[in-house]
Structures are given as C-alpha cells and as structure tokens.
Amino acid sequence: MSVDSFFLLIGGGVVTGTLGAMLGLGGGVFLTPFLVLVFNLPMHQAIATSILAVIATSSAGAAMNVERRIVNLRLGMTLEVATVIGAIFGGLTANVLSGEVLSRAFAVLLLCVSFMMLWRMKHSRGISTPIEAGAFPASFKDEAAGEVVSYSVARVPWVMGVSLIAGNISGLLGVGGGIFKVPAMNLISGMPLKAATATSNFMIGVTAAASAFIYFAHGHLNPLIASPAVLGVLMGSFLGVRINRRIKGASLTWIFAAVLFVISLKMFWR
C-alpha cells in the first residue's frame, strides 16, 4: 500500500467524521460507504474500521459529557448489559454473512437513518415534561438554558429492548445506533434530549468494543487503513461539533437525508 493513500484515508475520515458529528449520526454512517464505494474496501474490513472510529469518537465525547454530568451513568451502565449482548451476536452474525448481504443490510439501515433524520427534525424539541416517579433519578446543568434539569427514567425494560436491537445493529454493521436509542430514551422513557444523547453516546464505545475483537480475530482489521481513517474521523468529529453550533437548519437535514438515500441505493446495487 502506498504511503500517499494515507492522505486520502485521513481526508475521507475528516469529511465523514465532520458530517457525522454535524448531523448527530456518528462517524460510521458515512465512513463505511466511503471505504466501500471510494476505496473499494471489502465490507467486513470497512465495518471493522468503522467500529474503531466509533470507539474513538464515542470515548472522546463521553470524556467531556461524563465530567459535565450530562451522562446518566447508572442508566448507561445498565443498558450496556443489553447493548453488549446485542453487539456480540451482531459481530458473530456479521462474520458468517457475505459482504454482499452486509452491504444490502447497510443500505436498508441508511434508508432507515435518512427517514429517522427527517422524523427527528420534526420532533427536534422532544418531550419536555420530566417524569418524576421513574428510576435512575438524575440532574444536570443545561448550560444553554442556564438551569438545572432534574428527571427520572420510565419504562426501562422497553429501552433495554431497543438497546439490545441497537447493539445488534452496531455489531452487525459498525454504526453507533444512537439514532434509534436517543428517540426511545426521550419518547419512551421521558429523558431530556441532551441527557439521552450523552448517555447513548457514552454506551456506544463499550457496545462497539464488544464486537471489535471478533472482527480483529477474523483478520478484518487492517492497521494501514484503520489508523489514518480513525485519526481522520476523530479530527472530523471535533470539527463537526464546532460547525454544528453555528449551522442548524431544515435545509441541511433535507440535503443530507437525500445524500444518504442516494448512498443507500449505491450500496444496495453496487
């Protein structure tokens, strides 16, 4: 492999990491199609690389959110029991499926994500009434609103079910699965969106690690590809969070939902 290829991978990682962070989707949603469609990487290697990028971005974000106490630590640790089980089975399943099947499954996932993005835009404020009699009571300081938000979590078994599925998708296709967990934690359990997003992101690193060694053991982790891509995505995620604070709007969501739709078609019929 030529050393010059590293620049393409770092650049691709920066772009996909920036887009993922800007749109709140994580790095994997754009990184895997980039590696497969632009770099012609086999699907299993692309997923393994994406899993590593997901661990890096989740860990970097969680380090800040845990310190600020936006993460509901005890809820996150409890839900990790479900996401880890899901991810291990997802990783084992992925390694008996062909690249073509995984590519088509990823295309269906992208289709779901593009619809979820539009749905989320219409429900961007989430539910605002905190549930008082639930489990895992917590509070955090909402710096934008300048107030302390107290809440508790209802219907935990339902969110555990969603976490199990999200973990399974993570292990199978190398994405974080936050696009499914966050609405469930907000709409089913009544968590404030900020706490739900931070807690979901906190879990993603452990979930991804649960399948990472399965891909490593099957020889799907290529350090010459994964290292530059992961570093690129990590840089891009920091950039994306900064841009996200300035750019918000329905038009951006519509544009990228359409982009994901096109990528989905390309992944299905490649």
Add this chain to the structure above:
Amino acid sequence: MMLSESAVDRHIVERWISWTLRIGVWGSATLMALGLVLAWFSSGTLRLPSENPRPADVLHSLLSGSLDPVMLMFAGLLFLMLTPFLRVLTAAVGFAAEKDRTFVIVALVVFAMLLAELVFSLQ
C-alpha cells in the same frame, strides 16, 4: 471553601471514567499518529504481516523499543479497543469507592461479557 468529605467523594466515578477515556483516546491516537509519521518517512510501500499479530506480540514489540510503523499502528488500535474495557473496570472500582454495590455488580457483569468475547475471539 472546604468541601465535605461526602461532596468530594460523590462524583469520584465520573472523574475517573473521564480520565480513563481521555488517556485511552489520546494514547491510542498518539501511537497511531507516530506509526503514520514513521510510515511517511520510510520510503517505498508498506506491507502487512501475513496475519494479524497477537496482542502479546504487539506489546513485546512496543516494550522492546521497536519503531516498526505497522506494529505502532496495531498498538494504537489495540489500545483503543481496550479503552472501553478499562472504562468499565474503572467504573466498577469507582462505584466500589462510592460504596454502590449494585452498580459494582452491573459494571462487573458488563466487564465479564466483554472479557468473554475477547478470550473467545482470540482463542
């Protein structure tokens, strides 16, 4: 102003987890970046070993002071993969320091599952 002992200890687990994650991300990124820089300076093309090295081989290469770019990248990736393991273990120790027995058990259950996956995969 002096904080009471309980106020100091209440969020010990959050601080420990935050530092574990920071060390994991920046430590692994440094190893990978070092590998990439050395690869950049080594002329020609880079070749992978015929199969992925065992984690013990990577650790041995690192401790022996070898600056093999591919091994450094492998070391960075393995350190990154192990960071969530360390985070869960840190949480268990932190919960124990906070005397929260229930969540010590929850953290250890998660750690046991991760460890089982690791051992099963590397066999």
